[in-house]
């Protein structure tokens with residue numbers, strides 16, 4: 001049987017790295033990675049090359065003709081670009097259509113939220129989804145809830161600091177809102193199943209591991225660590241004001257992706273924390289097919305298992321290859337109230353792309 005030729009975009013990134021690993025577990029995929037020429041020597045890419053992955057040096061910002069050439073003979077495209085690069089998928093989708101790609105997986109991989117003014121980041125992705133539908137390009141949209149790796153607070157002992165981008169100490173509202181969570185490492189294992197599954201062609205899939213509230217996350221970490229964790233509740237009103245301020249300050253011309261980072265992170269809190277969008281019931285209402293129904297035999301990594309490994313010092317950190325630029329630190333100085341968001345604002349290298357253009 002011939003192998004499915006998959007083109008992965010963003011393989012050196014966090015989501016893309018998970019997907020590369022998940023696909024490599026299945027010999028029926030021939031894996032190609034579209035990599036910016038300047039990133040071709042990144043250790044993550046060299047490691048994939050050693051495992052037989054075919055590297056195609058090309059930038060998403062290349063011409064559509066070049067992208068079409070890169071996608072010639074490819075069956076499935078999986079895109080995992082960063083938050084500020086979503087619109088770069090428009091020419092990619094055009095090229096995929098022309099190249100005869102059989103399925104396009106756009107960069108979803110976020111929490112469940114409705115389109116239309118709740119989350120800028122969701123709407124950026126929805127613009128791409130709409131374009132794909134206008135092209136009549138076969139697709140599957142995959143959302144995954146919130147990464148385990150971003151969901152837990154800091155311990156005062158500092159024992160978890162090695163694994164976190166920064167502390168996530170804020171509890172939104174009363175902390176009892178159910179949140180769907182997925183281990184970053186499981187994303188690729190879900191994608192490997194989804195790519196070969198014709199039941200979900202032209203559908204949305206919600207692939208998630210567990211549903212927990214923030215209070216349950218804090219309780220579990222206290223149980224594992226034996227340490228007391230301060231409960232820093234932020235009210236709905238506080239989050240609403242944060243969203244408003246972030247929206248106002250991001251309305252700049254020309255477009256400045258950096259100003260959108262506080263906005264989309266505040267809007268995450270609005271969506272999953274206040275509105276309670278990120279859960280399986282709402283996903284079902286929005287029309288997602290659940291991974292629990294599709295793959296009842298899938299054994300996800302448990303949240304307790306993950307958190308225990310973080311406490312034991314054996315977990316792998318995320319965004320560890322990134323540095324926070326001095327310019328960004330000056331633009332968004334840390335404060336107690338913004339602390340939990342800051343690490344997720346700035347997880348990029350100065351060299352990696354547009355978010356960290358030097359100023």
Ligand SMILES: NC(=O)c1ccc[n+]([C@@H]2O[C@H](COP(=O)([O-])OP(=O)(O)OC[C@H]3O[C@@H](n4cnc5c(N)ncnc54)[C@H](OP(=O)(O)O)[C@@H]3O)[C@@H](O)[C@H]2O)c1
Nearest residue numbers: 010012013014015039059060081082083110145146147352
């Ligand atoms: N659910 C959650 O909790 C959660 C958490 C974080 C992110 N996400 C979502 O996951 C998605 C991926 O985020 P991430 O943090 O995993 O990404 P990431 O680590 O920042 O990686 C992005 C990748 O895209 C590549 N890329 C960017 N521009 C490119 C271009 N012009 N040409 C070719 N490649 C390009 C980068 O290549 P280089 O190697 O060349 O830089 C990098 O490998 C985001 O859209 C975000 O919405 C979800």
